[in-house]
Amino acid sequence: MSKYRVEIPQEAMENTEIPKSGPLVMRVHRHQLVIEPENLASIVPQIKMRWYILPAILVAILVFSQLYADRIQLVPLSGPASSLGNIITAFGGLCGIGAFIITFISEKIRRTGPAQQFSWRMLLPIAMASGLILVFTVYALFWVLSQLFGGATFDIYTACIMIAISIAVINYIMINLSMTLSPGIITNLMTIMILGGVLFSMLTNGRKNWWRYNFSYLGTAQSGSSMQFNLTLIFTGILMATLVDYLFVNLKRRYHNWRIEISRWLLFGLAACLAGVGLFPNNQEFHYLHDQISMWLVYLLLILIIILRWILPMISKNFLRLSYLMGAVMAAEYIAFKFVRYLSLTAFELLSFGLALSWTLLLFQNLEYLIQSDSEILDVNLVVIKHESDNQD
Template structure:
C-alpha cells in the first residue's frame, strides 16, 4: 500500500486563498517545489475582459488606417519613418501605458490587487520603465525583421491588421502585468531594463571599438547611442528605488528598528548612484563628478557586503558565504587590475558590474522572501498517515475474520 501524507495549512493562509475545506485542488510537483492551486486553469489567470484590450486597439488602429489613407499610401514598409514598426511602436506605447496606468489606479483604489502595497510615487517610475522596455523590444524586433525582409512592403489593409494585432497583444500583456504586479516582476523589469538597455546601446552605437576605451564610453557624447545608455541607467536606478519601497512596506512592519532603516537607505544610495551615473555621463564637464559617483557606488556596495551580517534580518549562512566570496573576488580583481596589465579597463568594469549586480539581485531576493513571510509565504507541516492507515486496515480486518469464523 502506498504511503499517504497530510499537509497542514495555517488558517491565515487559507483566508488569503479563498479555498474551502472540501474543495478539490490540483497539486503540482516541480523539482523540489510543491504548488497547490485550483484544478481549473482559468481560475489561476487574471480575469481580463475582452473589451479592455480590444477596444483601445481598435480605436488606435483606425487612427493608423486614417493616417495612411491621408498620406495616400498604398503600401507600407516594415521599418522607417512611416512604417509598420514606427506606427505600432508609437501607438502601442500610447495605448499600453494608458491601459497600465488606468488598471493600476483602479486596482489601487479598490484595494483588491497586488498594487495595494506599492506607493503612488512608484507609479510614474514603473510606467516609464515599462514604456522603455517596450520601445527597446520593438526596436530590436523590427531591426531583426529589417535584416530578414529587406525593403519589404505590405498593402494598407494587411499593415493595418498587423498593427491591430500588435497593439491588442501589448494591451493584454500590460493589463496582465498591472493585475499581477509583484516584487518578482519589478525585479525582472529591473534586470531587463539594465541588461537590455546596455546591450541595445552596444549594438546600435556608431563606434564599434568602444570597448578599447572604457564601459562609461557608451554614455558619452562620442557615442551615437549615448541617450539610450544614460536613460537606461537613470530609470534603472529609479526602478530600483521603487522596488526597495515596495519590499520595505512589509519588511519594516516585521523588523522595525535602525538596522532595517540603515539597510533601506544604503539601497537607496546604491540606486541613486546608478541613476546619477546616467545623469552625469563621462563627458569632460562631468568627468570628475562621474568618477566620484562611480566610487561612491563601489563604497556603498562594499559597506553592504561587510555589514550585511548585522543589518539583514535572519540572514542565512549560505548568503553570507556567497557575499564574502563575491566581495573577495571583486577585491582580488581590483588588485590585479591595479598591479598588472592583465585586465583592460573595460573588462574590469564589466566583471565588477556583473558581480555587483548579481549580488544585488540575490540580496533583493532574500529581502523579498523575508517581506513575503506571513503574507505570501507560510510554514506548513507534512504528516505521514501510513501508520494510521495500517491501524485502520487492521481494525477493519477483525470483523471480517470474525465473520469467517
C-alpha cells in the same frame, strides 16, 4: 492505507482568493500539499478581450485614416516616421503604459490582485520602467527585422491589420503584468532592463571598437546609442529604488531597529548613483561628476558587503560567504587593473558591472525570501477518517 480530512481555519480561508464554495482539488507539488479550486479559472486573472482588442482597433483606424489622408499606399517596415516599426513602437508604448496604469488603479480600488500590496507611489516608476522595456523591446525587434528584410513594404490594409494585432498583444501583456505584479517580477524587470539596454547599446552604438575606450563610452555623445544607454541606467536606478522601498516597508513590520534603516538608505544611495551615472554621462562637461558618482557606486557596494552581517543579521550565512567572496574578487580585479595593469579599463568595468549586478540581484532575492517567510502560520488539522485495514476486517 489511511484517508484524511483536512480542516482549514476560517481566518485562513478569508485571506485567500479561493472561492468559499465549490469543489476543490489537492495535488502534491515538491513534497507539499497544494489545495486549489477544481476550476483554476476562478483564481487565474481574467482578462476580457475588449480590454486589449478595442484600443488596438481604434489605433488601427486612426492610423489608417492618417495614412489615407496623406495618400500613403505603401508602408515601409522601418525607416521614416510613418514606418511600421515606428508606428507600433510609439502607439504600442502609449497604449501599453495606459493599459498597465488603468489596470493597476482598477485592481487597487477594488482591492483585488497583487496590486494592493504596492503603494500608490510605486505606480509611476513601475509603469514607466515597464513601458521603457516595452519600447526598447519593440524597437530592437524591428531593428533586427529591418536587418533581415531590408526594404520590405506593406500596403496600408495589411499594415493596419499588423498594427492592430501587435498593439492587442502589447495591451494583453501589459494588463497581465499589472494583474500578476510581485517583487520577483520587478526584479526580473530590472534585470531585463539593464542587461537588454546595455546589450542593445553595444550592438547599435555605431562604432565597432568602442571597447577600446571604456564602458562609459556607450553613454557619451560620440556613441550612436547614448540615449538608450543612459535611459537604461536612469530607469534601472528608479526601479531599484522602488523595489527597495517595497522590500523595506515590509521588512520593518517584522524587524524594528536602526540597522534596517541603514541598509535601506545605503541601497537607496546605490540606486541613486546608478541613475546618476546615466543622468551625467561621461561627456566633457560632466566628466568629473560622472567619475565621482561611479566611484561612490563602488564604495557603497563594498560598504554594503563589508557591514552586511551587522546591518542585516537575519541574512543567511551562505549569502554572507558568497558576498565576501565576490567582494574579494572585485578587490582583486581593482589591483589587477590599477597596480598590475593586467586588465584594461573596459574589462575592469565590465567584470565589476557583472559582479555588482549579480550580487545586488541575489541580495534582493534574499530580502524577498525574508518577507515571504514572515507569513502568518495557522494550524491545519489532519483527521483520519478511514483505514483500509478496517474495511478488510
